[in-house]
Structure formats: C-alpha cells, structure tokens
Amino acid sequence: MGNAIAISGLHKAFGRVKALDGLDLQVPAGEVHGFLGPNGAGKSTTIRVLLGLLRADAGEVRLLGGDPWRDAASLHHRLAYVPGDVNLWPNLSGGEVIDLLGRLRGGLDQKRREELVERFDLDPRKKGRTYSKGNRQKVAIVAALASTVDLLLLDEPTSGLDPLMEATFQEVIQEERAQGRTVLLSSHILAEVEALCDKVSIIRNGRTVESGTLAELRHLTRTSIAAELCGPPNGLAKLSDVHDLKVEGNRVRFDVETRSLEDALRQMTQIGVRSLESRPPTLEELFLRHYADELEAGK
Amino acid sequence: MTGTLNGTGPLIRLALRRDRIILPIWIVLLSLIPVATISSYDQFYPTAASRAGLVASAAANPSFALLYGPAFNLGTAGGFIAWRMGGFLALLTGLMAIFTLTRHTRAEEDTGRAELLASTVVGRYAPLTAALAVTGGASVLIGVLQAITLASKVPVAGSVALGASTALAGLVFTGVAAVAVQLGEYSRTANGIGTAVLGVAFLLRGAGDSTTDAHWLSWISPLGWAQQIRPFAEERWWVLILPVATTLVLFVVAYVLLPRRDVGVGLLPPRLGPSEAAPSLRSPFSLAWRLQRGPLLGWLVGLAVGGALFGTIAQGISGLVGGTEQSRQIFERLGGSHGLVDAFLATMVSLFAMLASLYGVQATLRMRTEETAIRLEPLLATRVGRLRWAASHLVFAFLGSALLVLVGGVLLGLSNGLRSGDVGGSVGNMVAAVAVQVPAAWVIVAVAALIFGLLPKLATAAWGVAALALLISMFGPVVNAPQVLLDVSPFQHPPKVPGEVFTALPLVVLLAVSAVVLAAGLAGWRRRDVG
Numbered sequence: 001m002g003n004a005i006a007i008s009g010l011h012k013a014f015g016r017v018k019a020l021d022g023l024d025l026q027v028p029a030g031e032v033h034g035f036l037g038p039n040g041a042g043k044s045t046t047i048r049v050l051l052g053l054l055r056a057d058a059g060e061v062r063l064l065g066g067d068p069w070r071d072a073a074s075l076h077h078r079l080a081y082v083p084g085d086v087n088l089w090p091n092l093s094g095g096e097v098i099d100l101l102g103r104l105r106g107g108l109d110q111k112r113r114e115e116l117v118e119r120f121d122l123d124p125r126k127k128g129r130t131y132s133k134g135n136r137q138k139v140a141i142v143a144a145l146a147s148t149v150d151l152l153l154l155d156e157p158t159s160g161l162d163p164l165m166e167a168t169f170q171e172v173i174q175e176e177r178a179q180g181r182t183v184l185l186s187s188h189i190l191a192e193v194e195a196l197c198d199k200v201s202i203i204r205n206g207r208t209v210e211s212g213t214l215a216e217l218r219h220l221t222r223t224s225i226a227a228e229l230c231g232p233p234n235g236l237a238k239l240s241d242v243h244d245l246k247v248e249g250n251r252v253r254f255d256v257e258t259r260s261l262e263d264a265l266r267q268m269t270q271i272g273v274r275s276l277e278s279r280p281p282t283l284e285e286l287f288l289r290h291y292a293d294e295l296e297a298g299k
Numbered sequence: 300m301t302g303t304l305n306g307t308g309p310l311i312r313l314a315l316r317r318d319r320i321i322l323p324i325w326i327v328l329l330s331l332i333p334v335a336t337i338s339s340y341d342q343f344y345p346t347a348a349s350r351a352g353l354v355a356s357a358a359a360n361p362s363f364a365l366l367y368g369p370a371f372n373l374g375t376a377g378g379f380i381a382w383r384m385g386g387f388l389a390l391l392t393g394l395m396a397i398f399t400l401t402r403h404t405r406a407e408e409d410t411g412r413a414e415l416l417a418s419t420v421v422g423r424y425a426p427l428t429a430a431l432a433v434t435g436g437a438s439v440l441i442g443v444l445q446a447i448t449l450a451s452k453v454p455v456a457g458s459v460a461l462g463a464s465t466a467l468a469g470l471v472f473t474g475v476a477a478v479a480v481q482l483g484e485y486s487r488t489a490n491g492i493g494t495a496v497l498g499v500a501f502l503l504r505g506a507g508d509s510t511t512d513a514h515w516l517s518w519i520s521p522l523g524w525a526q527q528i529r530p531f532a533e534e535r536w537w538v539l540i541l542p543v544a545t546t547l548v549l550f551v552v553a554y555v556l557l558p559r560r561d562v563g564v565g566l567l568p569p570r571l572g573p574s575e576a577a578p579s580l581r582s583p584f585s586l587a588w589r590l591q592r593g594p595l596l597g598w599l600v601g602l603a604v605g606g607a608l609f610g611t612i613a614q615g616i617s618g619l620v621g622g623t624e625q626s627r628q629i630f631e632r633l634g635g636s637h638g639l640v641d642a643f644l645a646t647m648v649s650l651f652a653m654l655a656s657l658y659g660v661q662a663t664l665r666m667r668t669e670e671t672a673i674r675l676e677p678l679l680a681t682r683v684g685r686l687r688w689a690a691s692h693l694v695f696a697f698l699g700s701a702l703l704v705l706v707g708g709v710l711l712g713l714s715n716g717l718r719s720g721d722v723g724g725s726v727g728n729m730v731a732a733v734a735v736q737v738p739a740a741w742v743i744v745a746v747a748a749l750i751f752g753l754l755p756k757l758a759t760a761a762w763g764v765a766a767l768a769l770l771i772s773m774f775g776p777v778v779n780a781p782q783v784l785l786d787v788s789p790f791q792h793p794p795k796v797p798g799e800v801f802t803a804l805p806l807v808v809l810l811a812v813s814a815v816v817l818a819a820g821l822a823g824w825r826r827r828d829v830g
Contacts, residue, residue: 014828051680053829073684081680087673090485091589093572096580103581104681124574129484140677153680 002065004029004151004182005050010059012045012206019045021206022059027184027199029150032177034197035186036287042206043186044084047155050184051081064151077106080144084156084186086136088128094139095124101143113146119168133160145172152176152183158192170195190283202287210286217286222255224279225264230272239263250274306421310429314403322437325395329388330444332774333380333461337452339779340376350374357382365509365612368523371532377453378531381461388461389468389525390501392441396434396469397493400476403430406486427557431477431550438469457531464525467542471521472497474549481556491597497522498601502608509612521545583683583691590669591662591695598658598699602651602707609647610714613640641798644711645732649790651707652736653769659700659744660765666692667751667758670829685825689748693817696744701737708733728797735793735801738809742789743768745816752823 005027012020020042027033037043048054050063052072061068066075088097098117102108117124120138131139137160144152158166166189173183173196187193193200194214201211210217222243233252237245241260246253256264268276315322344350350373357363357370364370368386372378404426407413413426446462472493479492504523507516517523521542528538579585666689669675678688712729716722747761754760771780771788785791789812792805 048676048830051676053676053679055826055828072679073682076680076682079680081677083673083676085673086677089586089590089674093574095574096572096576099576100580100586101677101681103576104583104678104683106682125571127570127572143677 002029003027003062004031004064005033005184006060006062007046007050008060010046010049010061011057012042012049012054013057019206020049020059023203023206024208024211025201026211027182029182030180031198032173032183032185032196034193034200035184035203036188036190036193036200036283037186037203041203043203044155045206046203047081047153047184047186050153051076078149079151079153080105080147080149081153082137082140082144082155082157084159086133086140088131088136088139090127090129093125093127094122094131094135097128097139098124098143098146102147105147105149108146109148112148113142116142116146116172119172120165134162134165137161138165141169141172145176150182152181154183154185154187156186156188158187158189166192190287194283200283214283218280219258221258221281221286221289223258223261223281224253224255226253226277227251227268228274228276229268230274233268233271235267235270236264239267303422303424304428305425306416306419307425307428307432310416310421310425311432314429314433318399318402318433322399322433325399326437326441326444329392329395329441329465331448332388333384333445334448334452336384336774337376337380337449340379342779344379353379365505365609368504368526369508369517371529375453375531377449377457377461380449380453381457381526381530381532385461385464385526385530386504386522388445388465389522390497392438392465392469393472393475393497393500393522394494395441396438396472397476397479397490397497399437400430400434400473401480401486401489401493403433404477405480405483405489409486423558424554427477427553431473431553434473434476435470438473439466441469442466454531456534460528460530460534460536463539464528464530467539467546468521468525470546471542471549474546474553477553478549478556481553481560491594495597502604506608583678583688584694586678587691587695590665591692591699594658594661595695595699595702598654598703599706602654602703603710606647606651606707606710607714610644610711610716611718613643613647613711613715614718640715641728642795644715644729645795645798647711648704648708648729648732648736649739649772649793649795651704651711651733652740652793653772653790655700655703655707655737656740656743656765656768658703659696659740660747660761662692662696662699663744663747663751664758664761667755670755673830675829679829685829686821689821689824693748696748697741700740700744701733704733704737704740705730708736731801732796735796735806736790738806738813739789739793741813742809742816745813745820749816749820749823752820752827755827 003026005025007023007025010020010023010025011018023042023046025035025046035043035046045054049056049061050068052068052075055069064075064078068075088094092100095117098113099108102113120142122135122138122142124139126135128136137157141157144154158169161169170192173185176183177196183196185193185197197214199211199213200217202209202217229250229252231250233247233250236242236252236254239256239260241257242264243255243257244253252268254264344353354370354373357373366386367382370378370382373382404413407416407426416426442462442465444462445465446458449458449461475496476489476493479496480486480489483489483492500520500522503520504517504526507514507518507520507523518527524538524541527535529535580589666675669692675688679685708729709726712726713722715729716725719725743765746764747758750761750764751758768788768790771785772790774780775785775788789809792809794800794802794805
C-alpha cells in the first residue's frame, strides 16, 4: 500500500515567522500515526496545509495520491477533520452541524451517527453557543467519525474531553484502525498516543526530529537500571554510555544508552547480580528529552 | 459598591487603546461637519431675497421636513446648519454610540474575552461602567467640539444648543444600547435592537414633522427632541430635560438588568434546536441562508416602510415650485433635474441604493466573520470548494442588495402612484430607476469582496469605503465639492431616472467595474491562506 500522506521538505512562513522549516512526514495507508511536538512546533500548520487551507511555500506534499491545494475539494470526499478549537454557529443545533458537515462531505452513516451521539453522551438539540468546550469538541468528533472515509486528520481532538470521554474516544479510534482507516493524530496526551499509535513523529521548530515506531524510538534513548550486585560496582563508571550513576554500597542506579545496554549488563553479571530492575523509557521521557534540548538550545 | 466597580479605570484605558483609530475618526467627522459646511450657506443664499425664498420652499415642502426636520430659522447660517445637518448629526452620533457600546460589552462576552477579565479582580459593574464612560464621553466630546468650533462663526447660544442636542442624542442611544446588550444574546442582536430603535426614531420624527395632524409623533422620538431644542431659533432649553431624563432612566434600567443575567447569556433564554438537520440543510447556500436571512429581512422591512412613507409624500412637492433659483439648484444637485417630483423620487431610489450597498458590505463581511471565528475551516475540510462557499454568501450581498432597492423602489412607486392616480406608470418608472441605481451599489459590494479576497486583515475598511461614497454623494454637492471628488462615488454616475434622459454607458461601465473588481477579489481569495 502507498502512503496516505507524504510530505518532504515542507516550508511555510507567515511573514517573517517560519512555521514549517523543512518538515518531513510519511504516513502509510492503514497506519495510526502520532504527531507530537510542543505548542507552536507546527503541527496545526502542517494539518492545515494538508487540508488545502494554507499554501505551501516549498516542498512536496501528497495527500491520498493527490495535491492537497489543487485537488482540495475532491480529496475532502475521502477525509474527515477534527480541529482542536471548535466554534459552532450560534443559531444551529449540534445535530444540525453534524448532519450539515456530513452531507457536505458526501453523506454520513445514519446508524453510526446515532451510535456515536449515544456513546459520547451528546445532546444534539442544544444550540452552538450553549455547548461547553468539551461538548463542542464532541460535536466535531461525531461529525467526522460518522462518515465513512479513508483518512482522519485529528488535531488535538480530545482537548477538553473528560477522562471517560477520552476512553470512549480511544475505543472508537481502535475500531477505526480495525477498519483499516489511516489516522494522523496530533496530540499532547502521550498516554493516548502510546495506546493508539503504530508510529510517531516528533516535530520541533517546524522540523521532524524523530520518526518511527515506539520501539525504534526507545532504541535511540536510555534505559533506567536499578540493581543490587554481589560486590562493589567497579568498572560501570568507565562505560561511556552510562549516565547519572549513583552508588550506595552494592546498590547502583543509572541510565544507559539503549545501544550499550548489553555492555552494562555484561559488566554487572561479572560482579554478580542479586536483583535487577530495568525500565524502558516512556514516551514522556522521549518527548521531554527533545523538548529539553530545545529549551537548552533556546538559552 | 466600590468592589463591584473595581477595575473600571483600567477597562476605560483598554477601551480607548482598542478604539484609538475608530473613535477619533467618528469624533473628528461628527464635530467638524457643521463648521465645515457653514460657508456654503453664504455661497448659496447671499441675499435676503434668496433666504426668504429658502424659508418659503422649506415651509411648503414636506419632503424637506421628512428628511431634515422642521426649519425654524433659515434666515441665518446657524439656523440653516441646524436644520440641514442637526438631524443627521444626531442620527450618526446615535449610530456611533450603539456600535461603540456593544463593541465593549456584548461583543467582549461573545468572544469570551469578558470571562477572562471577569476572572480577575474586575467588579461586576465595571465593564458596563467603562463602556458607558467611553461611549458617553465620546458623545459629549463631539458636542463640545461642535459648540467650540461653531461659536467662532455663529452665535454662542445656538452653537451650545446644537452641540448639546448632538451630545444628548448620543447619550440617549448609549442608554438604548446599554439596555439592548442586556436583552440580546449576541452583539449582533444588540446592534440590531439598537439600530432598529434608531430607525424607528427617525421614521417617527420624519412622519411627525411632515404632517400637521400627527405632530406629536416627533415628540416621542429622541431625534425629534434634538431639533425641538431649536438651536439658533430662540433656543428652548427646557427641551434638554427630555433626553437627559431618558438617558438616566435607560442607564438605571441597564444597571438593574445586568445582575439578573449571567455573563455571556441574554435575558431572553436560549431554546433547544432540532436534534437532526432538516433535509434542506445540505449545501453551503442553505447554511448561508440560515446565517444571512435575519439581517436581510430586517433591511427589507426597513426599506419597504421607507419606500411606502416617502412615496406618500412625494406628490406634496409638486405644489411647490422652488421660490428661488438657488434652492432649486441645491435640490437638483442632490438628485435630479426637471420635475421636482421626479427628481425627488430619483433621489429616494439613489438613497435606497446607498443603504442597500451598506447591507451588501455587511453581507460580504459575514465571510470574514465566519473565517476569523474558525467556523469556515471545518466547512472547507469537506467537499465544499472556496469559490462555491464564497458564492453562497455573495449571492446575498449582490442579489440581496438589488432586492432591497427593488422593494424600496416599488413601494415608493406604488404609494406615490396611489396619490397621483397613475399606479402603473409610477411603478414602472421606479423599476427603471431601480435598474439604473443597482449597479452603483454593486460597485461598493464588489470593493468589499476585493478587500476580503486580497487584504482580509483590513476587511472592516470596506465600511470606510462605503461611508466615503455615501458622504461624498450626500454632502459633496451641498458643500460644492470639486467634480473630481464627486466622481469617486459610484452613486454620482447613474442617470437620474425618472426625469433625466436614460443613457446606458454609465451603467455598462459600473457593471464592468463591479465584475472586474469582484473577479480580482475572488482570484485573491482562491490563492490566499485561510485564517
């Protein structure tokens, strides 16, 4: 299968502010892809380029085999979009908005619509203005998911949802994945990304800094080790990839670059191991590491 | 009570900072118009005889009284200005007050910015108090500047009275808007209520002043009070009590209503809507209809009433042959040529076209509202193309403005025809007049579309363009403005039908200009970023 989204070297500037600075992103069809980055990294700008709302300054962008700027209207038949900030027409009810957007996209599945309204516990009779932020978000989610499409572009779709609805959202996305839909999920909720995504891309300052499966990304980072050895932990400090080593008698705590994990273990087994605890890096740590770099770079 | 007013000072400064361009423009325009036009009086009416003629014609012509109000003293420059400008100054100052007050109260709640402020130590009454201070202050400043600038050329007492009449009209409508923002749920509703009250006040005054048996009608209109103060005609200072008392009552009502509603909600409770959309709600056009129908209907009612009213009094003009050549010239400059009734009718249709162009600008700028309120993005993420979406709104801007002129013109012809006994001929004439005036209005609408397409951040400048064209056509001829300036306004170009000979060339040019400007706007819209 080909790529649902293929972006290479995408540039977009607003006046003198560079929003995207050579961004790359590949999302094969059928994949749920996490799109991570701090505020202002360029996630929403990327999605708005994919929607044909913004015109790319430079770079290659292919969406479902077409050009998102030129073929916008015909491509939009095959995708649905949930914005992170939803504003509804004050004089239209939520149900009217769901139906209108579905019809404009080219039809919606009536049964699916009812089911989603039920599961998200949404009152579709309320007028746009009277919804809370979370409920406006639900209107957009139901409107997007009630249509049968190939690609879902979700820009922080769960901002404002309560934990119960967040869980419902994850269930629904799992079902979509099982149906073979492609999903680009921009999110700040890393647990959500870990639960849903096959692959993630981390962007920063308009550029992709990491992309791959979670396993691959973990490989690029450090594993935390806590162990009790039979003797004093000599030699560990000499290993180049060991960081933050703390020694208390025979007990050690350290982080090791995942590529040197084997060396560290060999060293420890030579001394003798009584107990061992190892923890792979969480997505939070991956993310924070890139983010921390940026903070340092900014100084 | 001090706690509930906490933060009023900083809020006033915030409002002044946000309005640092628009408010000075209003103030300078409204306070300098009277002194700037005063020289035209000596120019047009240099002799005692010509002034006597003006007095005679104004007294005999109800349409003058309807448009400008009663003439109390046309023998002096001050009296002339008070008659010719006083009513419009009160009207425009009222409009300024309504827009300014809503912008700083209800519009802030609409956007959620008010909540952000309410969560700080700002007191409950502070935002309303700050808005009243800024809006009321602007009205008073306009009046004071008018009085000061006029006093150097005409009697002081009259200058003060004219300034006071303008300022108090502004204060009354500040109060009207302050109550309106408590009632309606959105700034749009509040603006609608406020301008509707203003329109009714104008119609009441016009009807009361142009008839003898229902003169009391002008006494229930705040715009009528502004003129009954009689600046430069043995000022009746006691009349000032009426607007002062009304203002105080309205302010009190606003303060009483305010704590009875929640922030962001009106007193009229929101209702539930349908849980599913009607089958007809399935295209950008049907959505645009939902969004545009309210204002269109309001404008239609206004122009229909105006057309019927003006048509009824048109025949009153035929009894009058201008007593002086000068006054007739002035009137011809304003509208048409031979046959005062025809000229009057042609002027009315031209006025309708100007009003319709304002509606067209409003309908066009709705696109920008949809865009900045991020309601457009989800629509363009469906199969709806940019041009199709823009067309769904521009249909209202162009055909809606044409419909407005048509309805106003047909009712004008109908009610005039009923008086003259020739309904068919009169309506037919008016349809022709409508046909020649609509292209002029379309030029303004097209310019609004151009600004939306090319310079979206400056979208509100479209109002400035429309206002400029209107000011040039309404006041340019009165002040003897150079032809080059007059030609800038599209409303100067259509042949004044009925009365003048019909020529197609100006219409072709106006239509071509509209088409080219619109096409450029749409081309820009297709190419630019959304947001």
